[in-house]
Amino acid sequence: MPALVINGTLRSFDCDERTSLLDLLRNHAGLTGTKKGCDHGQCGACTVIVEGRRINSCLSLAVMHDGDEVTTIEGLGTATDLSPLQRAFVSHDAYQCGYCTPGQICSATAMIEEARMGWPSAVTDDVETSPELSDNEIRERMSGNLCRCAAYPNIVAAIRETAA
Known part of the structure; x- marks a missing residue:
């Protein structure tokens, strides 16, 4: 139990x-x-x-x-009190059918914190310094979350804005 x-x-x-x-x-x-x-x-x-x-x-x-x-x-947020990342997903139209969106947002929320703690990824240039969340870093770190509608450019833009 x-x-x-x-x-x-x-x-x-x-x-x-x-x-x-x-x-x-x-x-x-x-x-x-x-x-x-x-x-x-x-x-x-x-x-x-x-x-x-x-x-x-x-x-x-x-x-x-x-x-x-x-x-x-x-x-992470409610319909009347969205988290910053949820607001960015809306403003960047980072979803189409929306099925993957909850997983994308949960993953991105944790991923932003991982980057803030200095965790490197496979594309991090210098693993001894905190990585900058470039589009390449974001794409690599979010590679486990698929979007069948291919809203990836908008997802990356929403994450980049929130992480800044």
Whole structure:
């Protein structure tokens, strides 16, 4: 019976120990913002933030996160109080069908923090200094989140604006 702090609220669940974190969030917690895309960890639609790190929730069992703090798209902002990144996605039209958008925003939120902490990526020129979030850096760091509509230029622009 996992107990998780989801979007700031401690919640306990009675579910099968084989339940993925994604299915727990959607089917047991009623948080349907996190999307099931491929269910194989290849698309990033299910990305959530666990203990400050972005993960594909479809690849993780809920019981593995007993006691962990989980942030979903619902925990980042509301319809009347959008997060800065959500506002940037709207202003840059960084979505089309919107299916990947929750995962994109959760991933980008954590990715911006990773860059602020100085974590290098595969394209970082100097791994001993904090990387500048150039378009190349953003594309590399977001490569695990796919957009079938190909809104990538707008997604990159929204992330760059927010990170600045």
